[in-house]
Amino acid sequence: MTSSGQVYPSHQERVKRQPSLQHGSYASRTIPPMMSAPVIEQQPIQFDKKFLNLARKRLEEGKDRANHHFDYCKDKPLREAAIFMPLCVVKGVPSVLFTLRSTNMRNHRGECSFPGGKRDPTDKSCLETALREMEEEVFISRDQVEILGEFTPMPNKDCTMRVQPIIGLIRQPINDISEIKFNPDEVSKVFTIPVDELLDPVKRKNLVRFRDSKYMYPIYHVEEEGCTVWGLTAFIMDGVLRRILKQGPEGAMICPENGNIQRYKPSPVLAPSSSSAPGPVAGSV
Numbered sequence: 412m413t414s415s416g417q418v419y420p421s422h423q424e425r426v427k428r429q430p431s432l433q434h435g436s437y438a439s440r441t442i443p444p445m446m447s448a449p450v451i452e453q454q455p456i457q458f459d460k461k462f463l464n465l466a467r468k469r470l471e472e473g474k475d476r477a478n479h480h481f482d483y484c485k486d487k488p489l490r491e492a493a494i495f496m497p498l499c500v501v502k503g504v505p506s507v508l509f510t511l512r513s514t515n516m517r518n519h520r521g522e523c524s525f526p527g528g529k530r531d532p533t534d535k536s537c538l539e540t541a542l543r544e545m546e547e548e549v550f551i552s553r554d555q556v557e558i559l560g561e562f563t564p565m566p567n568k569d570c571t572m573r574v575q576p577i578i579g580l581i582r583q584p585i586n587d588i589s590e591i592k593f594n595p596d597e598v599s600k601v602f603t604i605p606v607d608e609l610l611d612p613v614k615r616k617n618l619v620r621f622r623d624s625k626y627m628y629p630i631y632h633v634e635e636e637g638c639t640v641w642g643l644t645a646f647i648m649d650g651v652l653r654r655i656l657k658q659g660p661e662g663a664m665i666c667p668e669n670g671n672i673q674r675y676k677p678s679p680v681l682a683p684s685s686s687s688a689p690g691p692v693a694g695s696v
Contacts, residue, residue, distance in 0.1 A: 470560030494527030
């Protein structure tokens, strides 16, 4: 919703249903470029000093200003978790790094996610949790990343866990994604998506409802990897990019009045016959 109180985007636009490229079905809307933000000819993003300083500034400014709100479960103790959203440069292209969760995992198997998980009693902070999980999942040590800031905490699916997103840059450019090693017990694949592609207005038109809330967000089907970035991972990533670039609403996008914006329902990923590995990771909830 804009500062003038108007629904964002316009609810007069018709809602159309379409298949989701081999991953269930969802309702999508055709909306103006960058979710009704002014159309400005934008130079390709570069992770230079100017951009990184801008990212730090806007993440800090927006830390307590998000207009989206979620209630947590009051019947169970509230636990803490953290994820790490890794920015990186791959073959000279500014990108975001994702993991594909192993099908051996008990929760969210086969889903796109960011490294993350529950806060251990020994973790001094959620930042410590995010860095530790990154080291355990994709073997990138904390001294290899530059911390840019944090995003608004979000609940996991059953609202019993407060998930703190941490955003940072992998300092060393990546020449080949195969350079990124990972823990096969938790991760089946690592891949990246260029930031300019994530900002492509055409690819931001497929909006779905976030859980059963009044908010909506874009999902991204990754043809090369045969998977879709959705759920909490996509919701956080969309908010982070909009906050840094100041394109679109300050907080989450509000579903239009009387708009039939439905949840995205991916095809279930079956677990292999072998025993499942324990322990959920918050990044894909």
